[in-house]
Amino acid sequence: MKIISRATWGAKPWNGTPASIPLARRTEFFVHYDGGHPITRAGYAIMRAIEAVHIGKGWSGVGYNFVIDQAGNLYEGRGWDLQGAHCPNHNISGIGVQIAIGGDQEPSAKALAACRALYEEACKKTGRTLAKHGHRDGFATACPGTKLYAWVKAGMPAGDYEAAQDPGGSSSGGSGADLARYQVTINGLTYGYGAKGDHITKLGKALIKAGFGKHYTSGPGPVWTDVDTLNYIDFQKSLGYTGAAADGVPGETSLEKLLGSLPGKVTAKPTPPYPGNEKFGPGKNNSSVTLLGQQLVRKGYGKHYTSGPGPKWSEADRKNVEEFQRAQGWTGNDADGIPGPETWKRLFA
Numbered sequence: 001m002k003i004i005s006r007a008t009w010g011a012k013p014w015n016g017t018p019a020s021i022p023l024a025r026r027t028e029f030f031v032h033y034d035g036g037h038p039i040t041r042a043g044y045a046i047m048r049a050i051e052a053v054h055i056g057k058g059w060s061g062v063g064y065n066f067v068i069d070q071a072g073n074l075y076e077g078r079g080w081d082l083q084g085a086h087c088p089n090h091n092i093s094g095i096g097v098q099i100a101i102g103g104d105q106e107p108s109a110k111a112l113a114a115c116r117a118l119y120e121e122a123c124k125k126t127g128r129t130l131a132k133h134g135h136r137d138g139f140a141t142a143c144p145g146t147k148l149y150a151w152v153k154a155g156m157p158a159g160d161y162e163a164a165q166d167p168g169g170s171s172s173g174g175s176g177a178d179l180a181r182y183q184v185t186i187n188g189l190t191y192g193y194g195a196k197g198d199h200i201t202k203l204g205k206a207l208i209k210a211g212f213g214k215h216y217t218s219g220p221g222p223v224w225t226d227v228d229t230l231n232y233i234d235f236q237k238s239l240g241y242t243g244a245a246a247d248g249v250p251g252e253t254s255l256e257k258l259l260g261s262l263p264g265k266v267t268a269k270p271t272p273p274y275p276g277n278e279k280f281g282p283g284k285n286n287s288s289v290t291l292l293g294q295q296l297v298r299k300g301y302g303k304h305y306t307s308g309p310g311p312k313w314s315e316a317d318r319k320n321v322e323e324f325q326r327a328q329g330w331t332g333n334d335a336d337g338i339p340g341p342e343t344w345k346r347l348f349a
Contacts, residue, residue: 001117003066003074009044011051014060018082021092028094029119029130030087030137031152032064033144034102046100047075058214059085064098066118072110074118080125088233089243090138095122095130099148107148116158132156140193140248141226184249187264191250195224199263203250206258207231212238271348274341281338284313292339295347296320301327 034050041049046069047062054063062077063085069075078084078096086096097118099111123130134152135143144152151157183192189199204220207213207228213220215230229248236246236254256262275288293309296302296317301324302309304316318337325335325343339347 001074001114001121003076004044006076006079009047009075011047011061012055015055016060018060018078018085020081021083023080023126025092026095026122026126027128027130028090028133028138029122030090030094030096030133030135031115031144031148031156032086032096032098032135033148034098034100035143036103038103038105039100042069042071043073047077050077050098054085064096066095067098067100068111068114068118069100070108070111072108072114074114080122087135087138088230088248089246090133094133094138099144101145101148104146107151112151112156113158116156119156139226140229143226184251186250186252186255187262189264191224191255192248193224193226193229196222198222200224200228202263203255203259204228204231207235210235210258271345274344277338277340280317281313285311287311289313289317292344292347293317293320296324299324299347 039046047067050064050067051062055061064077065079065082065084065086066077067075080095084091084094084096086098087094090096097115099107099115101107101111119130119132132152132155134149135141136149183190183195185191189197191200191203201220201222204213204216208216208220212231212235214234215227217227220228232250232254233246233248235258236248239254239257241254250258252262272291275286278284279286279288280292290309290311293302293305297305297309301320303323304319306316308314309317321339321343322335322337324347325337328343328346
C-alpha cells in the first residue's frame, strides 16, 4: 500500500505542528466526504484545495489523517502519528479519512478498496480492531453522505461492492432518530443539527456577538448546520465543558448564559403592590385606577366599560370589581366594588 507523502503532493509547512499521538491511543476509524458539492478536481489538486480551506480555518494544515481520491490514491494529511482536526472529541482516538467525493457522487470501487486497505493497515499498526464510523456517528453532521455512510454501516466491504440503502435515511443528515441524538427542545424551541427557525438565526448572532462565530463564512441562517455546532462547541468549552459535555448541542444552562434568558419561556409577572384603599372610590383619579381597570378587562370582568378604562374612578369600575368579588364567592360588604388587598391579590394572580 503506497501513501503519497505531504512532500510529494506539495504540502505547505505546518502552521504550527499538530500534537503527536501514539498509535496506542487510536481506537476509531472515521470516514468523511467533502460536503454537499461534487469534487471536480483530481490528483494533487484535491489535497491543495483541502489544505487551503483548512488553513483558512486557522488549522495547522489538512485536518484529515489521510485522503483517498477516486483513482484509489492515498494521500498523507496528518498521517499516523499526528492529531487530526476532523471530528471534535475524536481527534485523538480517531483516525480520520476523507474519500474525496461530495454531494451525490458515487464512491469508486478503487476508492472503497483503498479505504478498506487503509483500515486494515490501521488495525495492524494499532494492534486492535478499530471501530468503524462515519463522521455523523461522532458529530451532528450529514457527513459522510448517504452512500459512504451506508458503506461504513455495511462493514466497509471491498471487492464487488453494491450500494446499500442508507440506514441513516438521507444525505440531509439522517433519519428522525439520528437527528434526535443531536437536538434538544427547550421551551418549545428545537436547537441542534437540522433545527430550523428564526431562533436559530438569533442564536447564531448571539454567538458572533460573544466572540464565537469564527466558523461562519456566511449567515448565520435559520437552519442549524455543522458550523453552528462548531461555534457552539467553542462556546461550551469557554464555559469549562469538556468531552461529551462539549457536544455542540445547547442545554438550558449554556443557552441561558449565551442569551441571557431562555426564549419561549413564559415568566410570570410579579403582582404589583396593593396601592391602598384610598386610591379607589368616587372622585379618585390616578394610575392605579387605570391599572385596576386594565386587569379587570384581561380577566374578563370589563363588560360595564363603554370606554377606557381610564384613571378617573367610575360606576363602571365599581360594578366590574363587584362582579369579580362575587365570582370569588363573596357577598354583602365583602362585595362592595371597592378593591381591598385580597381582591387585588386575586385579581393579579
